[in-house]
Each structure stands twice: as structure tokens, then as C-alpha cells.
Amino acid sequence: MVALGLDYPTSWGRRYSTRAVRDVLHRWFLGPYMRGISSLEVRGVEQLEAGGPYIFVPNHTSHLDTPLVLTALPNRIRRRTVVAAAMDNFFMKASAARFTTLVFNGIPIDRQKINRRSAQLALELVQDGWNLLIFAEGGRTPDGELQEFKGGAAYLAERSRVPVVPVYIHEAGLLRGPKYAKAPKFINAAYNRRHHITVAFGAPMTCGEDENLRRFGGRIEEAVAELGRAISGDTTYGLRHDEN
Numbered sequence: 001m002v003a004l005g006l007d008y009p010t011s012w013g014r015r016y017s018t019r020a021v022r023d024v025l026h027r028w029f030l031g032p033y034m035r036g037i038s039s040l041e042v043r044g045v046e047q048l049e050a051g052g053p054y055i056f057v058p059n060h061t062s063h064l065d066t067p068l069v070l071t072a073l074p075n076r077i078r079r080r081t082v083v084a085a086a087m088d089n090f091f092m093k094a095s096a097a098r099f100t101t102l103v104f105n106g107i108p109i110d111r112q113k114i115n116r117r118s119a120q121l122a123l124e125l126v127q128d129g130w131n132l133l134i135f136a137e138g139g140r141t142p143d144g145e146l147q148e149f150k151g152g153a154a155y156l157a158e159r160s161r162v163p164v165v166p167v168y169i170h171e172a173g174l175l176r177g178p179k180y181a182k183a184p185k186f187i188n189a190a191y192n193r194r195h196h197i198t199v200a201f202g203a204p205m206t207c208g209e210d211e212n213l214r215r216f217g218g219r220i221e222e223a224v225a226e227l228g229r230a231i232s233g234d235t236t237y238g239l240r241h242d243e244n
Contacts, residue, residue: 056165082130136221141173
């Protein structure tokens with residue numbers, strides 16, 4: 001019996017044969033599907049000209065956030081991107097674990113507590129030249145607002161010396177909302193067969209020599225919030241209630 005959870009083996013997802021299959025799936029099926037259900041607009045891709053590796057840190061409103069970001073990425077970067085996926089959602093059943101590993105190059109992350117094994121795997125992959133997509137909020141927003149970031153992304157960036165790229169995904173929660181989102185504002189919204197989505201990449205960020213992880217994590221969160229405010233026009237996006 002194949003182990004599940006954090007013990008699920010994902011190394012097969014990074015084999016050349018699996019990567020070739022995944023590339024076909026993305027180029028001919030997943031990418032066209034995402035562009036078919038959304039008029040996807042990509043901004044800031046010039047921020048990625050250095051080629052990586054990068055740690056991508058987006059806001060999280062929908063289960064469609066992962067395929068949207070992967071579709072927005074240049075092919076050369078997408079092919080070398082690993083997705084940190086919630087262990088309890090995607091790696092507790094064999095079928096879901098296989099799908100997540102094959103289609104998204106997923107690795108299991110324990111989002112309930114700091115786990116050295118999952119953090120070490122992510123760190124080793126980034127140090128080996130893989131890009132990492134990680135949702136620092138720890139899960140989909142329950143109210144549509146940006147949630148406080150957990151420290152995993154800042155920790156991995158500081159340890160690996162790999163830059164963080166803040167990412168903002170605009171209105172993904174309205175894309176088939178009841179099926180993929182969590183916040184009531186998206187679940188109760190009118191159904192749209194096609195919706196305009198923006199994926200914006202910010203300037204790469206690194207941890208300062210004398211900067212602690214808490215401060216760096218706060219800067220990452222603020223960079224995502226700034227992108228959100230600029231694109232959405234909502235001047236309060238990402239502000240804590242006591243900051244308004």
C-alpha cells in the first residue's frame with residue numbers, strides 16, 4: 001500500500017517522463033481550459049526575466065489559483081515549478097495524491113503546524129533549482145480578504161537565498177465560485193461562464209542581511225497587498241482591521 005499524507009512519494013512527479021506528460025497536459029488541455037473559462041490577463045511577467053529559481057507567493061481565493069498561476073507563467077518557468085499543496089486536502093487519498101503530483105507537480109505541506117520533513121523537501125527542491133509556488137495564507141480566504149501570512153515562504157527564501165515573487169490573482173473567486181471558492185462573497189455571487197482574471201507578478205524580493213523572518217514575511221504580505229490595491233482599486237485591500 002502506498003503511503004499517504006506527508007509520506008506520499010512525489011519524486012516520480014519530477015522525472016523527465018512525468019514532466020513530459022505534464023507539459024502536454026498543460027499546453028494542450030489545462031492552459032487552454034483556463035483561458036477558455038477566463039479572459040486571463042497577465043501582468044509583470046518581465047519581472048521573471050532572470051529565469052529563477054523563484055518562490056511564488058500569491059493570494060488565495062480559489063482552488064483554481066494554482067492552474068491560473070501556472071498558465072500565466074512562461075513555459076520555461078512552469079516546467080520547473082513545484083506546488084506546495086495542502087496535505088490534508090490533496091494527499092490523503094491515493095487518487096487525489098496521484099492527480100496532484102502528476103498535473104501540478106505537487107508536494108505535501110502540513111499547513112496546520114511547522115513540519116521539518118515537508119519544509120526540508122521544499123527547501124531542497126528550491127536549492128536544486130526548482131521554482132516553488134506556495135500559498136502563504138495557508139488556505140483559501142474565508143471572507144474574501146487577504147489573510148495574515150504564515151512564515152513558511154519567508155523561511156524558505158531566507159534559507160535558500162532564492163527571491164520571493166509576490167503574486168496577486170484578481171477575482172479568481174468569482175470563477176465558478178461555488179465549486180472552488182470558500183468565501184460567501186464568491187459562493188453567493190452570480191454564476192459566470194467566463195470571467196476576467198488578472199494574474200500580476202511583482203518585483204522579486206530577498207531577505208535583508210539584518211532582517212528577521214517576521215519582518216521579511218510582513219514585507220512579502222504587504223507586496224501582495226500593494227499589487228492587490230493597484231489592480232483592484234480597493235485602497236483597503238490587505239489592511240488589517242486595526243489599520244483602517
